[in-house]
Amino acid sequence: MDVNMVLFDDFEGMDVFGPAEILGKLQKYYHIRYLSVSGDVINSVQGAKIWTDFLIPGEIEGVLLIPGGKGARRLLWQDERTLNLVKRAAENADTCLMVGSGSAVLAQTGLLYRRKLADCPLDKNWNRMFTAGIERIEGARVVADGKYYSCSSTASGLDMTLWMVADQIDIDVAQEAARQTGYPWDSCGGEEIYC
Amino acid sequence: MDVNMVLFDDFEGMDVFGPAEILGKLQKYYHIRYLSVSGDVINSVQGAKIWTDFLIPGEIEGVLLIPGGKGARRLLWQDERTLNLVKRAAENADTCLMVGSGSAVLAQTGLLYRRKLADCPLDKNWNRMFTAGIERIEGARVVADGKYYSCSSTASGLDMTLWMVADQIDIDVAQEAARQTGYPWDSCGGEEIYC
Numbered sequence: 001m002d003v004n005m006v007l008f009d010d011f012e013g014m015d016v017f018g019p020a021e022i023l024g025k026l027q028k029y030y031h032i033r034y035l036s037v038s039g040d041v042i043n044s045v046q047g048a049k050i051w052t053d054f055l056i057p058g059e060i061e062g063v064l065l066i067p068g069g070k071g072a073r074r075l076l077w078q079d080e081r082t083l084n085l086v087k088r089a090a091e092n093a094d095t096c097l098m099v100g101s102g103s104a105v106l107a108q109t110g111l112l113y114r115r116k117l118a119d120c121p122l123d124k125n126w127n128r129m130f131t132a133g134i135e136r137i138e139g140a141r142v143v144a145d146g147k148y149y150s151c152s153s154t155a156s157g158l159d160m161t162l163w164m165v166a167d168q169i170d171i172d173v174a175q176e177a178a179r180q181t182g183y184p185w186d187s188c189g190g191e192e193i194y195c
Numbered sequence: 196m197d198v199n200m201v202l203f204d205d206f207e208g209m210d211v212f213g214p215a216e217i218l219g220k221l222q223k224y225y226h227i228r229y230l231s232v233s234g235d236v237i238n239s240v241q242g243a244k245i246w247t248d249f250l251i252p253g254e255i256e257g258v259l260l261i262p263g264g265k266g267a268r269r270l271l272w273q274d275e276r277t278l279n280l281v282k283r284a285a286e287n288a289d290t291c292l293m294v295g296s297g298s299a300v301l302a303q304t305g306l307l308y309r310r311k312l313a314d315c316p317l318d319k320n321w322n323r324m325f326t327a328g329i330e331r332i333e334g335a336r337v338v339a340d341g342k343y344y345s346c347s348s349t350a351s352g353l354d355m356t357l358w359m360v361a362d363q364i365d366i367d368v369a370q371e372a373a374r375q376t377g378y379p380w381d382s383c384g385g386e387e388i389y390c
Contacts, residue, residue: 014209014216014376017243021209021349024241032242041246046219047227048212051236051244100377141377153377154216158350181209182295182336182348184379 001029001168002062004093006086007036007052010071013044014154015099019065019161025177029169030063037082045069057088063164064093068100068120068154076108083109095164098150099157106148107134116193118143118150118160142192158183163192196224196363197257199288201281202231202247205266208239209349210294214260214356220372224364225258232277240264252283258359259288263295263315263349271303278304290359293345294352301343302329311388313338313345313355337387353378358387 003023005016016034023030036042039054066086075082087109090096098106103117113133118140137143141156142163151160158178162185165174171187178185198218200211211229218225231237234249261281270277282304285291293301298312308328313335332338336351337358346355353373357380360369366382373380 012216013212013219017208017212017239017241020239020241020243021207024208034243044212044215046212046215048215048229049246051246153375155353155377155379180348182350184350 001031001094002060003030003032004055004060004062004064004089005032005034006055006064006066006089007034007042007044007050008071008075008082009043010045010069010074011042011067012069012100012154013046013048015067015069015102015157016044016065018154018157019097019099021181022158022161022165022177022183025180026165026169026173029165029173037085045071055085055089057085057092060089060092062093063095063097064089065097065099066090066102066105068098068102068104072101072105075105087111094147095168096148097157097160097164098148099160100151100153103150112148115148116143116145117148118152118156118193120150120152137193140193144192144194159185159192162187196226196289197255198225198227199250199255199257199259199284200227200229201250201259201261201284202229202237202245203266203270203277204238205240205264205269206237206262207264207295207349208241208243210262210264210297210352211239211260213349213352214292214294216376217353217356217360217372217378220375221360221364221368224360224368232280240266250280250284252280252287255284255287257288258290258292259284260292260294261285261297261300263293263297263299267296267300270300282306289342290363291343292352292355292359293343294355295346295348298345307343310343311338311340312343313347313351313388315345315347332388335388339387339389354380354387357382 231247
């Protein structure tokens with residue numbers, strides 16, 4: 001299955017490379033692609049320059065991952081064209097993963113209307129402007145609502161990815177990937193909410 | 196302080212981008228550089244292509260981080276020139292961080308003779324060939340011995356980085372960075388060993 005990472009300038013690096021670490025241990029099942037609207041070199045918040053291919057919404061299938069980070073805020077305010085492409089890509093994807101403030105990006109496209117999302121520290125303006133008609137589950141680290149998975153922070157992107165693997169393949173496979181990564185994943189944890 | 200990430204083809208992505216995530220929250224103190232011997236685009240195990248600058252050992256100061264991954268094995272067997280440059284860079288650095296099998300790379304240069312290292316799953320041949328004269332602390336997630344910090348896995352690279360921040364700046368600063376990342380760091384944990 002393709003996993004399409006949507007990169008934009010000033011994305012939070014580990015929002016992408018944390019989930020990639022888990023899925024990279026499962027190459028039998030997942031193939032990771034790094035995409036952007038410009039198809040060019042993209043800078044993470046942490047100053048890494050990543051080579052990307054073009055995001056072509058019509059070619060998207062499988063999983064779409066949207067990271068958070070400072071750049072997410074810029075997308076929301078200034079970049080209608082990218083939002084449109086991301087919306088179409090998300091419509092085509094079978095599963096959408098959103099890390100931290102990445103959920104605000106997809107919320108802004110209207111796709112998450114009446115969906116449940118994980119809690120995520122946004123400032124008050126963000127919350128008022130970008131999450132009307134959306135139910136944030138207070139204290140939830142990971143939430144899945146239909147094909148939409150969201151999580152509260154960079155590190156919980158690992159939990160979210162592991163839950164997706166458990167749903168799509170098997171919980172034993174997810175547990176083994178967590179073990180190989182050395183990540184203390186609590187697969188019996190009660191914070192995850194499935195709607 | 197500079198943090199010099201040493202990249203090589205087939206490095207484990209989160210070994211670099213996990214620590215970068217923590218240190219990127221502390222830009223007042225740390226400046227991250229992505230370096231390689233070829234100064235070219237480098238591929239992670241997870242297929243990300245990262246733009247790097249040249250690793251020039253004489254210019255290294257501050258922190259040097261060496262990731263693990265499939266590429267580390269290739270370095271050990273085939274790449275004397277890179278090992279030499281990494282050795283000189285490590286000698287110049289004030290602090291060396293080694294994630295997972297990254298410690299085998301530095302062990303092979305001879306710099307870790309009689310040092311204590313965190314436990315790390317290597318196959319028997321690796322252990323025999325590359326860790327003679329080195330003491331692995333069984334079950335230890337993070338070990339610091341003088342300027343050399345090592346850790347057992349990809350995820351424990353976050354713990355190691357947080358401990359380094361606690362040592363160099365303040366434990367409150369480290370705890371705040373962990374909180375912002377959403378990483379459940381146990382700063383009272385008993386698995387870390389300082390020599």
